[in-house]
Amino acid sequence: MRPIQARISTGAMAHNLRVARTHAGAARVFAVVKANAYGHGLSRARRALAAADGFAVLTLEEAANLRLMGVDQPILLLEGLFGADEIATCAELDLWPVLHHPLHLDWLRQHPPARPLQVFVKFDSGMHRLGFPLADHASVVAAVRSVPGVAGVTLMTHFAQADEPAGVDWQLQPFLGELAAHGLPWTSANSAALLRYPATQGAWVRPGLMLYGGSPFADATAAELGLRPAMTLQSELISVQMLQAGEGVGYGQLFRAERPMRVGVVACGYADGYPRHAPTGTPVRVDGVASRTLGRVSMDMLCVDLSDCPAAGIGTPVVLWGEGVPVDAVAASAGTTSYELMCALAARVPVVETG
Structure with missing residues (x-):
């Protein structure tokens, strides 16, 4: 699956x-x-x-x-x-x-x-x-x-x-x-x-x-308010690309590498509810390491920076928001609210209930 x-x-x-x-x-x-x-x-x-x-x-x-x-x-x-x-x-x-x-x-x-x-x-x-x-x-x-x-x-x-x-x-x-x-x-x-x-x-x-688990305030995180994230959107890397200096990634080539770098392709896109307008730099976690998105979000995929994740490869877990990546931070980067992100979770995304 x-x-x-x-x-x-x-x-x-x-x-x-x-x-x-x-x-x-x-x-x-x-x-x-x-x-x-x-x-x-x-x-x-x-x-x-x-x-x-x-x-x-x-x-x-x-x-x-x-x-x-x-x-x-x-x-x-x-x-x-x-x-x-x-x-x-x-x-x-x-x-x-x-x-x-x-x-x-x-x-x-x-x-x-x-x-x-x-x-x-x-x-x-x-x-x-x-x-x-x-x-x-x-x-x-x-x-x-x-x-x-x-x-x-x-x-x-x-x-x-x-x-x-x-x-x-x-x-x-x-x-x-x-x-x-x-x-x-x-x-x-x-x-x-x-x-x-x-x-x-x-x-x-x-x-x-x-x-x-969302914070209503721009100046206070959910964790600072004593709240816990109820929804964690996660996926995995399905491909790894190597960019040379000057090469771009994704539609419109909105991101271009300044130096040689590894880029991970994640099975998550705007058809899953991730905001298409999230810019380069929107926070993610790759195998527990803080990272960022790169370029334009596609319907079914998005790209992430693997510069600080040298061991990451196909199958490496990625958290898009939730545990370790506050949904409020993702929303702020995308110029929207956490309400919209959580409500927009697509029906095609499988849900796993935890305690």
């Missing part, structure tokens, strides 16, 4: 959840498992994160699958209802939808659920993506409370710059100040806010990236 594989550690995910709890105070923890648990597998993440107080997903299908897997904790629908027909399923499966638009209230009035629902009412505190205007909080909360199909209300917002120097105060303080009079539970913290801003804890926190 082609030697590429993704090793996914359930033990690392469980460890990272424990780290999240150390920052959560008295807040309960929603484990965010949308997008197939950030590429790690919904069923696998459900088992690894079974100690979470609840799960947060994007779609009704994800929520229904979790219930079929035996999950009995609360399940939050982060983007809420996509149609009035989903209300009945929310009641049947005891799902907690996010309400962020007046149309959601109309649907609940017109199609009352068989049993009242716990709902999360999202307010836009500055991200300007989803949410009721914060200035309308009094009328919105009153309207939600008047809907017979609502059993309980939790207030919610989302931060735009929790992972940046601007921080969260410019959103958190107006959110808390405006909504304090309602006396309702609230949630605001994603991974970045949970790790750096204790004031965002609220009743629930919503870590995602950190559960999979």
Whole structure:
């Protein structure tokens, strides 16, 4: 078989959840498992994160699958209802939808659920993506409370710059100040806010990236935050080439050797989920030795520098990201985020589960 594989550690995910709890105070923890648990597998993440107080997903299908897997904790629908027909399923499966638009209230009035629902009412505190205007909080909360199909209300917002120097105060303080009079539970913290801003804890926190071993910060590695990588993408050398000074490698000959050097060809490319736009110098490990990519990533292959790996040959292991090569470092080199890399893992890459 082609030697590429993704090793996914359930033990690392469980460890990272424990780290999240150390920052959560008295807040309960929603484990965010949308997008197939950030590429790690919904069923696998459900088992690894079974100690979470609840799960947060994007779609009704994800929520229904979790219930079929035996999950009995609360399940939050982060983007809420996509149609009035989903209300009945929310009641049947005891799902907690996010309400962020007046149309959601109309649907609940017109199609009352068989049993009242716990709902999360999202307010836009500055991200300007989803949410009721914060200035309308009094009328919105009153309207939600008047809907017979609502059993309980939790207030919610989302931060735009929790992972940046601007921080969260410019959103958190107006959110808390405006909504304090309602006396309702609230949630605001994603991974970045949970790790750096204790004031965002609220009743629930919503870590995602950190559960999979990624750092939300440019100035702090996952290891420095006490996190372990859950996904390790690895492959092997399938060929070794010898370049002379001035010779290039790969499409476009973007890399040219300055001196004679050995180049390894790795069975991994952008069709496997590795970023095509990763430039020369993106970190890898060859047989445990730190190295770098060379030239343009192809569909099925990429090239690496073997200058410091004189014994490397066909079959030598290569780590593309994960253990020994932080996915955040690969993402930074490629000008993207670790979220994208993990979510983009291709279906053709075999997955091996580890403890």
